[in-house]
Amino acid sequence: MKNDILNQSVSQKSPPLSVQDLWVEYKIERGMVKAVRGVNFDLRKGESLSLIGESGCGKTTLGLALIRLLVKAATIRQGQITYRRDGRTTDVLALKERDMRYFRWRECAMVFQSALNAFNPVLRIWDQIYDTIKAHDGMSRDQARESALRLLGYVQLDPERVIDAYPHELSGGMRQRVLLAMSLLLDPQILILDEPTTALDILTQRTILDLMKRLKAEMGFSMIFISHDLSIAAELADRVATMYAGGIVELGPVNDIFYRPAHPYTLGLIRAVPTVTGEFEDLVSIPGSPPDLIDLPSGCTFHPRCPYTTDRCRAEEPVLTLYEEDHAVACFHSDQVRREADVMWKQQDHHAAGDM
Amino acid sequence: MAEYLIETRNLTRTFGSRREKVTAVDNVSLGIHEGEVVCLVGESGCGKTTTGKMIAGLLQPTAGQVLYRGRDVWAQDKNSFKDYRLGVQIVHQDPYASLNPSHTIYQILSAPLLHHSLATDRREARERVAKLLGIVDLTPVEDFLTKYPHQLSGGQRQRVSVARAITVDPSFIVADEAVSMVDVSIRVGLLNMLSRLKEELGVTFLFITHDLAVAKFFAWEGRIAVMYVGSLVEVASTPQLVNDPLHPYSKALLAAVPEADPVLTRHKERVRLRSQDIPSLLDLPSGCRFHPRCPFFEEGLCDVEWPALAPVGDGRYVACHRAAQG
Amino acid sequence: MTETTVRGTRTTFHWIGGLFLALGTFLKNMSRNKIGFLGFLMFIGFVLLTTVGPKLVPEANRADLTAIYQPPSREHPMGTDSQGKDIWAQIVHGGLDILEMALLTGVISTFIGITLGSLSAIIGGRLDSFLTTLADVWLTIPRFPLLAVLATLIQLNSVVMLALILSVLSWAGLYRAIRAQVFSLKERDYVEAAVALDMGLRHIIFSEIMPNMMSYIAISFTFSMTAAIYAQVGLVFLGLVPLTRNWGVMINLAWTQGAIFFRDSVYFIMMPVTAIALFQLSIVWMSRSLEEVFNPRLRSR
Numbered sequence: 002m003k004n005d006i007l008n009q010s011v012s013q014k015s016p017p018l019s020v021q022d023l024w025v026e027y028k029i030e031r032g033m034v035k036a037v038r039g040v041n042f043d044l045r046k047g048e049s050l051s052l053i054g055e056s057g058c059g060k061t062t063l064g065l066a067l068i069r070l071l072v073k074a075a076t077i078r079q080g081q082i083t084y085r086r087d088g089r090t091t092d093v094l095a096l097k098e099r100d101m102r103y104f105r106w107r108e109c110a111m112v113f114q115s116a117l118n119a120f121n122p123v124l125r126i127w128d129q130i131y132d133t134i135k136a137h138d139g140m141s142r143d144q145a146r147e148s149a150l151r152l153l154g155y156v157q158l159d160p161e162r163v164i165d166a167y168p169h170e171l172s173g174g175m176r177q178r179v180l181l182a183m184s185l186l187l188d189p190q191i192l193i194l195d196e197p198t199t200a201l202d203i204l205t206q207r208t209i210l211d212l213m214k215r216l217k218a219e220m221g222f223s224m225i226f227i228s229h230d231l232s233i234a235a236e237l238a239d240r241v242a243t244m245y246a247g248g249i250v251e252l253g254p255v256n257d258i259f260y261r262p263a264h265p266y267t268l269g270l271i272r273a274v275p276t277v278t279g280e281f282e283d284l285v286s287i288p289g290s291p292p293d294l295i296d297l298p299s300g301c302t303f304h305p306r307c308p309y310t311t312d313r314c315r316a317e318e319p320v321l322t323l324y325e326e327d328h329a330v331a332c333f334h335s336d337q338v339r340r341e342a343d344v345m346w347k348q349q350d351h352h353a354a355g356d357m
Numbered sequence: 358m359a360e361y362l363i364e365t366r367n368l369t370r371t372f373g374s375r376r377e378k379v380t381a382v383d384n385v386s387l388g389i390h391e392g393e394v395v396c397l398v399g400e401s402g403c404g405k406t407t408t409g410k411m412i413a414g415l416l417q418p419t420a421g422q423v424l425y426r427g428r429d430v431w432a433q434d435k436n437s438f439k440d441y442r443l444g445v446q447i448v449h450q451d452p453y454a455s456l457n458p459s460h461t462i463y464q465i466l467s468a469p470l471l472h473h474s475l476a477t478d479r480r481e482a483r484e485r486v487a488k489l490l491g492i493v494d495l496t497p498v499e500d501f502l503t504k505y506p507h508q509l510s511g512g513q514r515q516r517v518s519v520a521r522a523i524t525v526d527p528s529f530i531v532a533d534e535a536v537s538m539v540d541v542s543i544r545v546g547l548l549n550m551l552s553r554l555k556e557e558l559g560v561t562f563l564f565i566t567h568d569l570a571v572a573k574f575f576a577w578e579g580r581i582a583v584m585y586v587g588s589l590v591e592v593a594s595t596p597q598l599v600n601d602p603l604h605p606y607s608k609a610l611l612a613a614v615p616e617a618d619p620v621l622t623r624h625k626e627r628v629r630l631r632s633q634d635i636p637s638l639l640d641l642p643s644g645c646r647f648h649p650r651c652p653f654f655e656e657g658l659c660d661v662e663w664p665a666l667a668p669v670g671d672g673r674y675v676a677c678h679r680a681a682q683g
Numbered sequence: 684m685t686e687t688t689v690r691g692t693r694t695t696f697h698w699i700g701g702l703f704l705a706l707g708t709f710l711k712n713m714s715r716n717k718i719g720f721l722g723f724l725m726f727i728g729f730v731l732l733t734t735v736g737p738k739l740v741p742e743a744n745r746a747d748l749t750a751i752y753q754p755p756s757r758e759h760p761m762g763t764d765s766q767g768k769d770i771w772a773q774i775v776h777g778g779l780d781i782l783e784m785a786l787l788t789g790v791i792s793t794f795i796g797i798t799l800g801s802l803s804a805i806i807g808g809r810l811d812s813f814l815t816t817l818a819d820v821w822l823t824i825p826r827f828p829l830l831a832v833l834a835t836l837i838q839l840n841s842v843v844m845l846a847l848i849l850s851v852l853s854w855a856g857l858y859r860a861i862r863a864q865v866f867s868l869k870e871r872d873y874v875e876a877a878v879a880l881d882m883g884l885r886h887i888i889f890s891e892i893m894p895n896m897m898s899y900i901a902i903s904f905t906f907s908m909t910a911a912i913y914a915q916v917g918l919v920f921l922g923l924v925p926l927t928r929n930w931g932v933m934i935n936l937a938w939t940q941g942a943i944f945f946r947d948s949v950y951f952i953m954m955p956v957t958a959i960a961l962f963q964l965s966i967v968w969m970s971r972s973l974e975e976v977f978n979p980r981l982r983s984r
Contacts, residue, residue, distance in 0.1 A: 230541070232614070236622050256619055285545065
């Protein structure tokens with residue numbers, strides 16, 4: 002089985018989260034939007050997995066599906082989401098709504114994209130924290146307050162000052178840190194973050210990124226973060242999954258993805274994102290635009306924009322298969338992509354690519 | 358020294374009442390030559406958009422001047438002002454708000470042509486609109502003329518915005534975060550198109566952005582001006598700034614940006630700031646605005662004396678006591 | 684045939700074709716909202732009833748005291764009133780006044796609201812301060828008692844007169860709403876772009892701002908119609924307006940003659956009340972569709 006092959010090393014023995022063949026679609030006036038198509042991956046213990054993709058690739062839908070917070074119009078057509086902790090195995094899709102509420106926040110917490118606006122402006126931070134805990138069947142009021150203060154300190158905020166403040170009294174960066182603290186309150190095993198630093202300034206973003214690294218190291222949770230920003234993945238991720246048109250097209254360790262990509266889309270993204278320090282790099286754009294999730298192209302969904310397209314690509318959709326150790330890709334021309342990538346990194350005289 | 362196409366002298370803009378005055382832009386002096394690309398870089402609230410709007414004449418300065426081809430734009434006669442108006446155009450950030458949702462693409466692009474008699478009848482207008490769409494790579498043209506903005510993607514809408522800006526053949530374009538809300542893979546195409554405008558039509562650019570990587574790519578042969586809390590802190594050519602920043606804030610920015618290269622970004626040397634707090638515009642720090650956060654803070658100097666933007670040789674300017682000392 | 688005639692004919696066909704296309708699109712968009720479309724049909728029904736109806740149904744002029752307060756029958760589908768006159772005929776003939784006045788008031792007050800609201804928001808400054816203060820004061824004036832007082836001073840015997848007075852009395856609400864809308868619209872990026880392109884004030888108001896307010900204007904129009912109908916019916920009910928036999932007058936007569944107290948006479952009062960209520964309902968329901976009609980996002984080719 003594909004999944005078995007993908008999980009071979011020791012640390013992958015019982016991953017906290019396994020997603021198998023997940024399909025999510027939702028109906029709008031124009032037709033059926035196939036937002037998530039046959040997604041397979043594991044989230045390993047203590048790792049940070051980055052889902053990279055551009056607007057309309059289904060990554061947010063996937064994140065929401067993991068904690069079953071999709072809109073009413075969306076349906077999980079098929080698939081399995083398995084959660085494991087301390088020897089217990091849970092089938093997430095089979096949970097009843099009440100158990101689901103327990104699952105959310107206690108086992109798996111999510112910080113949303115528009116999180117900075119997630120606060121109720123007329124409530125103090127403490128009230129919102131306590132409301133959240135109460136809703137998810139947590140601890141006593143005193144315990145909660147103690148934990149809240151501790152976590153607020155953890156995220157480098159002044160606990161006493163922040164806990165009694167109103168949201169508008171805090172800056173965007175501070176609010177993001179409060180949300181991170183809140184998400185960790187009930188000691189979840191998994192943290193899902195959707196565009197955690199998008200609305201933040203460079204310096205604030207840096208603080209949050211460093212904070213996330215520290216928190217993960219100290220508290221040991223596993224993290225999935227969803228972003229369109231490759232540089233965030235380069236900064237934080239252990240493994241990266243590139244998503245395109247609802248499917249994962251490449252999945253592997255971060256250095257593999259960046260220095261030895263095997264999918265044309267991944268390569269295209271890397272070539273389209275400039276670095277700041279260093280010499281000037283010529284950028285190449287990916288021609289065309291993302292496909293309509295209602296009316297997908299035949300065969301490989303990327304073929305209309307791909308320079309390596311052949312007839313096979315137009316007819317047959319490639320499946321995510323192992324290309325080298327712990328590195329899977331859904332493409333018929335990975336070797337060509339790899340050669341191209343090598344050339345590109347050599348041209349940039351990149352020392353790391355040579356080492357790795 | 359060649360004349361500037363656009364120059365600002367002590368450009369200042371305040372908001373609010375006399376009691377609660379906020380200085381969004383504080384004495385910004387910058388000169389841009391014809392054919393140049395200058396990137397205005399800074400974090401949110403630094404005043405870069407306000408500066409851009411003043412340069413485009415969409416906001417009047419409370420003090421200081423904006424000069425277009427050597428003339429103070431707010432002190433000239435109506436005809437000269439009209440030349441300036443049409444000579445400087447703007448491209449906005451949000452593709453979902455920059456085009457009128459009730460107009461077709463044809464209507465959006467033909468309106469300025471017909472209004473300014475750049476096309477005398479419908480046939481000529483259609484020809485010119487087709488040409489404009491070709492310049493911004495929206496082809497085949499027929500596919501776009503009768504569409505409404507909501508039927509186009511974000512990147513396509515930005516192209517229409519650019520096409521609209523060049524209907525009146527401007528000399529100068531202020532691009533206010535013009536690619537920030539567009540997908541990464543689309544961004545490059547837009548930037549390359551804008552570069553072509555520079556090369557083929559000779560348009561001068563003021564490119565406002567918070568994204569240093571975009572600034573580096575677009576203005577590699579130009580200059581970057583860094584703003585902090587309303588003032589310019591450093592002006593240098595792009596290669597100079599990116600590889601050898603002088604102002605501590607510039608250093609911090611460049612060190613803080615994550616790079617799309619795992620080894621590079623994880624081994625990047627960070628600049629530790631003394632404080633995370635961004636100063637409130639209502640209660641600015643004394644002396645150098647950056648001093649509460651600056652790792653090179655010198656008590657008695659930086660919190661007392663305001664560092665003016667001074668030339669430090671090689672065409673560079675820095676507003677820092679330490680950097681000015683060399 | 685000369686060149687110009689051929690071209691002329693072709694242009695005419697173009698126009699007719701365009702008209703049909705516009706009508707078709709209009710109907711399609713109207714029908715997007717089921718309730719809205721129902722309201723629209725009801726509204727059209729009422730319009731036909733009150734305009735074409737009187738030509739088909741004879742006026743109930745003859746009093747027949749032997750047929751007082753008769754329940755609905757084949758001869759009298761809605762029964763008869765206190766004088767034996769057919770209620771159905773009175774309903775048919777009594778709606779035109781109301782309709783005319785509602786439409787006229789709607790037009791005039793919306794016009795005043797748009798003009799003053801837009802100018803206020805765009806020009807700003809002292810004009811804005813003055814008009815806003817004036818509107819604030821105006822809104823505190825109790826409209827109905829004022830109308831009642833005016834009714835005793837001026838001869839409110841014409842529809843136009845009544846429409847004008849009602850419009851003048853109710854401009855303040857619409858003014859504020861339109862002003863707020865224009866305020867928000869004029870900050871849009873595309874308006875700023877139009878300024879940069881030196882398109883001129885007229886273009887900005889009529890081409891950039893107004894089209895994006897159309898659904899808002901249309902809905903405000905419908906609500907000023909309903910308000911006008913209430914005002915008129917109220918005045919007539921109180922006997923302050925010497926108008927001819929319209930629905931409001933019918934209610935007044937029925938009331939003064941104690942029609943609510945008898946089981947047989949209840950039709951006399953209930954029919955005009957129902958007619959007014961249904962007419963109002965049709966307008967309110969129809970406004971739901973108007974939003975769809977004016978929404979450019981639904982236009983596609």
